[in-house]
Structures are given as structure tokens and as C-alpha cells.
Amino acid sequence: MSTDQLRAAVAAGALASEALHRSLLQSIVETARAIFSAKASSIFLLDEETDELVFEAVVGAGADALLGKRFPADTGIAGWVLVTRQPLVVEDVQGDPRFARDAAEATGYVPKGLMAVPLLHEERALGVLSVLDRPKDVRFSLREMDLLTMFAAQASVALELLQRGRRIRAILDGGGVDELATLARVSEHFEQLPEGRREAGLRLLKELDRVLRT
Amino acid sequence: MAEPEREPDAEEPEELPAWSLPADAAAGIRVQLGWPAALDREWAFGGATGAGARVCILDSGIEVDHPLVGEVQQSWAVSIDEDDVAHVDPDDIGDKCGHGTACAGIVRSLAPDAELVSVRVIGEGYKGSGRVLLAGLRWAIEQGFDVVNMSLSTTKKELATLLHELADDAYFRRTALVASAHNMPVESYPWRFSSVISVGSHEDPDPFVLYYNPSPPVEFFARGLEIDVAWLGGTTLRCTGNSFATPHVSGLCALVLSKHPELTPFQLKSVLTLIATNVSAAA
Numbered sequence: 001m002s003t004d005q006l007r008a009a010v011a012a013g014a015l016a017s018e019a020l021h022r023s024l025l026q027s028i029v030e031t032a033r034a035i036f037s038a039k040a041s042s043i044f045l046l047d048e049e050t051d052e053l054v055f056e057a058v059v060g061a062g063a064d065a066l067l068g069k070r071f072p073a074d075t076g077i078a079g080w081v082l083v084t085r086q087p088l089v090v091e092d093v094q095g096d097p098r099f100a101r102d103a104a105e106a107t108g109y110v111p112k113g114l115m116a117v118p119l120l121h122e123e124r125a126l127g128v129l130s131v132l133d134r135p136k137d138v139r140f141s142l143r144e145m146d147l148l149t150m151f152a153a154q155a156s157v158a159l160e161l162l163q164r165g166r167r168i169r170a171i172l173d174g175g176g177v178d179e180l181a182t183l184a185r186v187s188e189h190f191e192q193l194p195e196g197r198r199e200a201g202l203r204l205l206k207e208l209d210r211v212l213r214t
Numbered sequence: 215m216a217e218p219e220r221e222p223d224a225e226e227p228e229e230l231p232a233w234s235l236p237a238d239a240a241a242g243i244r245v246q247l248g249w250p251a252a253l254d255r256e257w258a259f260g261g262a263t264g265a266g267a268r269v270c271i272l273d274s275g276i277e278v279d280h281p282l283v284g285e286v287q288q289s290w291a292v293s294i295d296e297d298d299v300a301h302v303d304p305d306d307i308g309d310k311c312g313h314g315t316a317c318a319g320i321v322r323s324l325a326p327d328a329e330l331v332s333v334r335v336i337g338e339g340y341k342g343s344g345r346v347l348l349a350g351l352r353w354a355i356e357q358g359f360d361v362v363n364m365s366l367s368t369t370k371k372e373l374a375t376l377l378h379e380l381a382d383d384a385y386f387r388r389t390a391l392v393a394s395a396h397n398m399p400v401e402s403y404p405w406r407f408s409s410v411i412s413v414g415s416h417e418d419p420d421p422f423v424l425y426y427n428p429s430p431p432v433e434f435f436a437r438g439l440e441i442d443v444a445w446l447g448g449t450t451l452r453c454t455g456n457s458f459a460t461p462h463v464s465g466l467c468a469l470v471l472s473k474h475p476e477l478t479p480f481q482l483k484s485v486l487t488l489i490a491t492n493v494s495a496a497a
Contacts (some may be wrong), residue, residue: 074339080339080340083339084340085400086396086457087397087455089454091440091452092452095451095452096451097312097445097446097451117398120369120398123369123371140440142415142417142439145397145454149398
């Protein structure tokens with residue numbers, strides 16, 4: 001396989017995974033909204049470089065316009081959830097000093113109540129899942145908190161995969177980045193080995209794979 | 215109920231066995247607790263107000279003069295200077311988040327006469343560092359508080375070993391470390407250590423309802439759903455979560471220790487188990 005072919009193969013995988021992971025995130029917010037009979041639900045991704053939260057999946061009022069919108073990561077209840085790494089349920093946001101009214105108005109939808117939960121992968125906080133305006137007559141219980149954290153576990157995996165895919169794309173787009181170039185060269189050399197040395201080369205690669213995995 | 219009686223000093227063994235218990239040493243470590251056959255809440259904290267118990271709130275500080283908190287006996291703040299040295303200084307900032315004030319108000323509501331000491335390890339916007347947390351906890355243990363309320367945890371694995379050592383240190387120095395379990399099923403510390411009293415939430419509105427959990431790592435469940443807690447500016451805020459269940463247990467511990475100051479954290483945990491709503495005392 002030539003370097004170009006390898007690049008194309010990895011790129012195809014990264015591109016396909018981007019679309020799949022986005023639809024998984026979208027499906028998570030849609031299911032969350034339906035299960036909680038809520039008005040809206042969103043998944044925010046933390047952009048660590050700019051310290052911003054980005055709307056990565058949205059269902060509910062103004063969903064299309066919100067995708068990709070950004071705000072500072074310490075804003076409002078989502079920001080609080082991100083910093084504390086704890087879920088938070090607020091039945092009346094007007095009475096809660098942590099609620100950022102300006103930021104909510106900027107999205108075109110100001111909720112009355114919300115639930116938010118951090119999306120964690122190992123020691124990292126990847127983002128926040130929020131569910132806005134459950135029906136008023138349904139009293140909040142700890143079961144709902146448990147349910148919300150189960151959705152969060154799913155969303156965290158999807159978000160982590162999305163980020164990995166994007167990192168691969170960044171490497172591809174950047175071109176000439178060491179890791180991929182080295183891998184591509186190794187692959188190229190391997191392809192060019194004469195028949196007698198291929199078996200030894202394969203053993204070496206397998207051993208390298210084993211060492212890197214441990 | 216009879217108050218527990220301590221053995222007269224003269225009968226205490228001069229040298230306690232440390233690493234093993236030879237057959238002839240067993241009599242030397244006899245512990246006369248004076249517990250009734252059926253230990254109940256009346257024995258545990260009946261008539262107690264928390265007087266004499268010292269409770270440290272390791273959190274975001276405590277707002278001064280909040281009507282639900284009342285007098286805060288001491289306030290301290292932990293900081294790390296440019297040379298990486300930790301300092302614990304008297305603090306007059308109070309609370310910039312509300313979280314510590316909420317915890318203090320809950321302890322006060324259960325144990326009105328307990329001494330409250332604030333140690334601020336979390337700053338504005340709920341931001342804190344692992345070093346500050348460790349320094350604050352270390353200092354609190356050195357002060358010999360009866361109870362340290364930790365309605366916070368860290369997911370940083372590199373802090374786990376140090377926190378574990380501090381938790382054990384507190385345990386052996388007779389400081390009950392009462393720590394919030396994470397609200398999600400994730401690994402965080404120090405609540406997972408067996409030397410602390412870990413707390414999750416139940417839904418009963420009664421602040422004295424306490425459940426012992428026979429399936430740890432969360433060991434106890436206390437009131438944690440929709441509580442009107444003390445918040446900044448003399449206000450209240452309706453909150454849910456283990457952060458607010460934990461000070462209910464700290465308040466209970468203060469009550470028990472104000473009546474039975476001789477109890478070690480191990481014994482205190484046993485008392486909590488025996489008075490738990492779901493545990494029936496042996497007849």
C-alpha cells in the first residue's frame with residue numbers, strides 16, 4: 001500500500017466515523033428528550049484549546065441554528081457542571097444564581113428548569129449533556145438522575161470517538177505529521193520486502209504491536 | 215439509658231499489643247463500652263445538641279451571618295504561594311459559591327450547638343486545585359476536629375494515594391471524615407476509602423432518616439433530594455445531591471460525638487449502622 005493509499009484509507013475511516021458519531025450523539029439527545037418528555041436536549045463538547053463549550057447535538061427549539069455555536073466553558077449551569085464534574089438538577093432556573101440568563105437568551109430559548117450532567121472519560125471532562133424543561137407535574141426523583149447518568153455514559157463514549165476521529169483528520173489534513181508518515185513508510189518498506197524476508201518482517205511487526213500494547 | 219463508663223485509668227494496660235495479639239494479652243485490650251444490648255437513637259444522641267463537638271466544613275467557605283448558619287467559630291483559607299508552599303490563613307472572604315454555606319446550614323440544623331469551622335479550599339466558580347485540597351485536609355486533621363465534612367471529591371488518580379494516607383491518618387487520630395460519594399458511578403476520592411464515612415442520597419424528606427448500605431462502597435444514605443439549603447446573600451436554594459446528604463451525616467456524627475466523645479471513627483460508624491432506619495438492633 002502506498003502512502004497515498006494509506007492516507008486515503010485512514011481518511012475514509014475518519015470521515016465515516018465523524019458522520020456516524022454525530023448521528024449517535026443526535027440519537028442520544030432525541031432519546032433523552034423523549035424519555036424525559038422534555039422540551040429540548042443538547043450535548044456540548046468542550047473545546048480545550050479555546051476553553052469553550054460547543055453545541056454538538058441539539059433537539060428542540062432552534063436546533064439547526066444552534067449547532068456549532070460556542071460559549072465560554074465557565075458559563076452558567078453547564079459551566080458549573082463541567083467544573084464540578086457533578087450532575088445538577090435545577091427546577092427553577094430563575095431562582096438559581098448559577099443560571100446565565102444572557103447566554104440562554106442568546107440561544108433563543110430560555111428554559112424554566114433543566115438537568116445537566118458532565119460527560120466524563122477517565123479523568124477528562126469531555127462536555128455536558130443537558131435536558132431542558134421536563135413536564136412540571138412530574139416530580140423529580142433520584143431515578144431520573146440515574147437515568148440521566150446512563151445517557152451521559154453513552155454520550156461520553158460517542159464524544160470520545162468523535163474527538164479521536166477528528167484528531168486523525170487533523171493529522172491527515174496537516175500532512176507530513178510524524179506518526180502517520182512513519183507508519184506509512186513502515187508499511188511501504190514492508191510491501192517492498194522480498195518474499196524470504198516478509199515472514200521475518202511480519203514477526204517483527206507483530207512483536208512491535210505486542211510491545212506497544214503493553 | 216446509662217451513659218457509657220470509661221474504665222478507670224488504673225485498669226488500663228500499660229502497653230498495648232500493636233501487631234499481634236498473644237493469648238495472654240487479650241485481657242489487656244478489653245474495651246468496656248457500656249453499650250446497652252439494643253443500641254438505639256435515644257442512647258446515641260437523645261438530648262444531644264452537638265455542644266462540644268467540633269465540625270470542620272472543608273469546602274468553598276461559609277457566608278458570615280447567614281441566618282441558617284449562625285455563628286461560625288473560625289474561618290480559614292488555604293492557598294499555595296509562588297514557592298509551592300501551602301498556607302492556611304484566617305479568612306474574611308466567606309463564601310463565593312454558596313456550596314460551603316449550604317453544608318454548614320445543614321450541619322447547624324441538626325446539631326445547633328456544634329462548633330463550626332470553615333476551611334476554604336474552593337474558590338469562585340467552584341474552582342479548586344488538588345494541592346489546595348490536600349493541604350486543607352492535612353491541616354484539618356492536624357487540628358483534631360471531631361468531624362470533617364467533605365462534600366467534594368476528585369477524579370484525579372494521582373491524588374488518590376495521598377488522600378488515602380490522609381484519610382487513614384484522620385481515622386487513627388479520631389477525626390471522622392464524612393465524604394460525599396460521587397453522584398454518578400465514577401471513580402473519585404476520598405469517599406471510596408473504607409476509613410471514611412461515605413454518603414449518598416435517599417429521597418425521604420426527614421433529615422434524621424439514615425440508611426446503612428449493605429452493598430458498599432457507598433456506606434450510608436441520607437437526605438439528598440430537593441432540600442432548601444442556605445445560599446449566598448442570606449437566601450435559600452432548592453438543591454439535590456450527595457453534597458447535601460453528606461452534612462446530614464456530619465450533623466448526626468456531631469450529635470453522637472457530643473454525647474459520646476470517647477467514640478473512635480470505627481465505633482462511630484458502628485453506631486451509625488446500628489441506628490440506621492433499615493437496621494434492626496439485636497434484641
